[in-house]
Amino acid sequence: MKKIFFSLILLMATMQLFAQDNGVEMADSLRSSGKIYVVVMCIVIILVGLLAYLFSIDKRLKKIEKENHIGK
Amino acid sequence: MHKTWWKILGSVLVIYTAIAGLLLGVPHLAILNETIRNLYFHVPMWFAMIVLFSISVFYSVKSLSSKSEIDDIKAVESVNAGIIFGILGLITGAIWAKYTWGQFWSFDPKQNFAAISILLYFAYLILRNAIDEEQKRAKISAIYNIFAFPMMVVLLFVLPRLKDSLHPGNGGNPGFNSYDLDSRMRMVFYPACLGWILIGYWVYTIRFRIRSIENKQQHN
Incomplete structure (x- = not known):
């Protein structure tokens, strides 16, 4: 298990080596300036918030199911 | 259904998709530019929708033989959840089309057929609401659903390939699979599909x- 995990990690590390550059305009400068991380952070916060909300709905639903004696 | 581990997964x-999808490298292709990342967000919506509609047709078939109300409810609720993902897929597709094809809605075969397949399922929900008698409703809507599902598959996967669609993978346009879904993109794309399917199922x-x-409570 550990071996597979490490080889996966190493595989991921080598992926970057295949990056090609054929002169097409990409957001490289935006990423190197670090500001893309702001956007990533916002998206992650929104996703985490929504998913936490889903979990809380799930929890409330479980409580109601218990009150209504609905089996699993 | 009540377990927690797959919800966390x-x-x-x-x-992970949101982080890796925005930060990992992608192939540099003209016109597509960074919008190639939409593969991680737009396409999983359709996968989630198709899985939910498959669940629905499974329970529709089952409800015809079991005549159980629970199977009928399962069929309609998975359509309800699937439609949300379908609408999200249409909207994200239209936004992407604006910046690659030039218009939000250019009446591309893929767009039209995707909209029609969503309408098919709206018709399913309207049909259900039109019938008051419960057993009749379950039977008629199950049969409608069994016809709607292959129609949806044909509309999304067969017809756009026969017409001149601009969508990647259709009408002679290479799909993401053939030339630019490289190993870097696969590492984000497959987890994205699985993740959104799980969220949809949830x-x-x-x-x-x-x-x-x-x-x-109604029966009590």
């Missing part, structure tokens, strides 16, 4: 559980 995968189970409580 889905959440982790979706969050939304469906929540809808189903609420509906069965409502149902129980």
Whole structure:
């Protein structure tokens, strides 16, 4: 298990080596300036918030199911 | 359905997609530019929708033989959850089309057929609402659903390939699979699909559980 995990990690590390550059305009400068991380952070916060909300709905639903004696 | 581990797995995968999908490298292709990343967000919506509609048709077939109300509720709630993902797929597709094809809606075969397949399922919900008698409703809507599902598959996967569609993978346009879905993109794309399918399934189970409580209270 550990071996597979490490080889996966190493595989991921080598992926970057295949990056090609054929002169097409990409957001490289935006990423190197670090500001893309702001956007990533916002998206992650929104996703985490929504998913936490889903979990809380799930929890409330479980409580109601218990009150209504609905089996699993 | 009540276990927690797959909900956490889905959440982790979706969050991973947002981070890796924006930060990892992608092939540099003209016109597409960075919008190639839409593959991680737009396409999983359709996969989630198709999985939910498959669940629905499975329970429709089952409800015809079992005549059980629970199977009928499962069928309708998975359509309800699937439609949300379909609409999200249409909207994200239209936004992407604006910046690559030039218009939000250029009446491309893929767009039109995707909209029609969503309408098919709206018709399913309207048909259900039109019938008051419960057993009749279950039977008629199950049969409609069994016809709607292959129609949806044909509309999304067969017809756009025969017409001149601009969408990647259709009408002579190479799909993401053939030339630019490289190993870097696969590492994000497959987890994204699985993650969104799990989230879609989760939304469906929540809808189903609420509906069965409502149902129980009505009968009491």
